[in-house]
Structure formats: C-alpha cells, structure tokens
Amino acid sequence: MNNEGYIITTDKSGQPMPTQYNLATGEWVDYHPGEKKPYNCGKCHTTGYSEDGHQDGREGIVGTWALPGIQWERCHGPAADHIAAGGDPSLVEVNTSAELCGQCHIRREATEIPAKGGFIRHHEQFNELLASPHADFDCVTCHDPHKKAEFSIKLNCSPCHSSVVAAFEGSTMQKVGMKCTDCHMPAASKSAVKFGPYQGDVATHLFRINTDPTASMFTDDGAFAKDFVTLDFACLSCHKDKDINWAAERASGIHSLGK
C-alpha cells in the first residue's frame, strides 16, 4: 500500500505495472494495473473490523480493525470472560457451521459461482461447496481450520467412498501416486496466475466430474461456473498433449484403469 492506504498498482511515475508477488512462482503479476484501488479487504482479512472510518487515518483504507489477520476472536467471539475464568473452555463460542467460514470464503451470492477468463474466481469455497454433492457438509468435516490447507485434512475421501477406493486400489493411476483430489479438485480457480489453459492456482470444491466432452463448465457469457468439473480441467493439466475427446473416451471406468 502507499502512504494514503491505496494498493500500489503502478510504478513511481504512475505507469501501470505488475505489483502482486507470487510466492509459488517467484514472479510479479498484474493486480488491477493502473487502477486507484482502495484497500477494502479488511472484512475478510482482519479481526475486529468495522466499516466506519479509515485505519491509521489513511483515506485509501476502508474501515478500521482491532487486530491484523484472522485471529482467535474473529471465529470464537470475545475472549475476555474465557481468559478471566482461567481459560474455561465452556466460555468459548464454537460455531462449526459452513456459514461461519462462508462469511469470508465466499464471493457475492452464495447461490452462484462467479467466474472470469475461463476460471472460477478465488475465495469461493462456500459457493462451490453448496453447489457440490457435499452441500450438506461443514467445512470442518474435512478441515482442521487451525492448519494450512495441505496439513488440515482430518477426513479424506476414503471412509465415505469405499467402493471407489476398492476399484482404485492397484490401478495404473493409483500406482503412479495419483490422489482422488487430482481429478476431483483440480485447480479450476485462479487467484493470481494460471499455469496452463486448464490450470489455475486454487483447488475447486465442486467434486463432481461431467464426462460429456461437449459440456462447458461455464455459462455462455463466461461470468459464472456451473456445478461440475469438465474433463479438460480434470485431465488435461497433466495430459497436456491430449484433448477432451481423448479424455472422454477413457473417463468411464477410470478408477480401475489397468486392472
């Protein structure tokens, strides 16, 4: 941010330039280049947020907050009584609903899945989950919310999908080390960069795969995603030299491929 609290989108002379640093690639990428971009992000990225006023008196920052980042009290509520009572666990608010996470892991209406440039946009896990076959699940059914995503999975797919697991066991795909999520949760969402035409940088939570090679994951205007993953996203990020018809001919019975 600059001293007025606006997100920097240009170089010193005001020329648009890439200003978002991507840890995954070590490269700078575009972030609304050239726009005058207020920091209106506090609702989801801070604790004790109020939309009134400007943090530290900087006009480009919309609202104020008590603590930076998402800290304990953002999810568990005020903790003064809990601490005064020597850490009494009964005085901690524990809300396990997907709606709690959906206060931030959402974009616009929960009933739609905004998309752009051939990808689902990021922070839409709640929108996606509601459109998926796991719509009745809470996020904490699968995630320990205190951990980074890759270490947070406390329940994997196996216990609930035992017949698929049995089919998969010993298959070509299983032997080369593939996981259920490689096909069912491909990076069909994009936060900062795409790594290929069907490979963004955030895993989707739609789970269901549509094997029709003529199906499109997006509405005709490209503004929204539907409620399934198509085979281009499920297969072609790895099988780069193949096309969707190749994938469609091989999709049925894929779990037990090579057995």
Ligand code: HEC
């Ligand atoms: C106040 C807003 C907010 C709430 C509520 C919230 N999150 Fe998040 N969550 C975020 C933001 C912002 C990030 C990205 C943080 C970053 O990477 O700097 C994030 C990141 C994550 C990640 C990825 C972490 C990583 O680094 O790999 C997971 C998983 C996650 N949240 C799950 C949950 C779950 C489950 C819940 C509900 C129990 C939840 N979140 C509630 C805002 C929120």
Ligand code: HEC
């Ligand atoms: C509606 C809630 C919401 C708003 C508003 C929001 N974010 Fe986020 N942001 C999230 C969540 C949730 C994540 C993590 C999940 C994801 O990226 O899909 C995230 C992830 C990010 C990441 C990636 C972090 C990482 O470690 O990969 C960046 C950077 C980011 N946000 C910046 C911003 C900026 C800058 C703004 C304001 C212009 C903003 N966000 C507004 C919810 C929000």
Ligand code: HEC
């Ligand atoms: C807690 C149990 C549970 C877990 C964990 C779980 N699922 Fe499911 N899954 C279900 C149930 C129940 C349904 C059926 C929902 C329905 O019929 O509407 C389902 C449906 C599905 C479907 C759609 C099936 C169809 O016939 O179209 C897919 C695909 C799927 N799950 C994949 C996964 C993957 C991949 C994982 C792991 C990342 C996973 N599931 C984790 C219980 C689970």
Ligand code: HEC
């Ligand atoms: C190589 C990609 C790939 C991998 C890996 C994969 N799947 Fe699938 N899965 C598919 C495709 C494609 C379909 C749709 C098949 C169809 O409609 O005939 C599917 C269908 C499903 C279905 C719904 C139909 C059914 O057979 O019940 C479930 C549930 C499912 N997969 C779960 C899983 C689980 C759990 C794993 C991990 C053990 C897994 N998948 C691994 C590609 C994959």
Ligand code: HEC
């Ligand atoms: C059926 C199980 C399941 C449910 C339910 C579920 N997730 Fe996930 N989620 C996963 C798996 C598996 C991953 C991939 C973890 C990894 O990196 O290996 C994941 C990844 C993520 C990531 C990181 C995505 C990325 O690529 O950066 C975020 C953020 C996240 N989940 C948030 C949520 C939120 C919020 C909810 C509820 C709205 C939710 N998840 C519900 C299984 C689930």
Ligand code: HEC
């Ligand atoms: C995460 C990467 C990855 C994804 C995603 C993936 N595959 Fe594969 N696939 C492999 C690897 C690795 C092999 C084994 C090496 C080989 O034979 O190329 C393989 C082998 C195969 C084979 C046997 C070899 C051949 O060329 O005939 C078929 C068929 C196949 N995959 C189809 C699919 C389909 C269909 C999908 C999507 C539903 C899919 N794969 C998704 C990595 C992937």
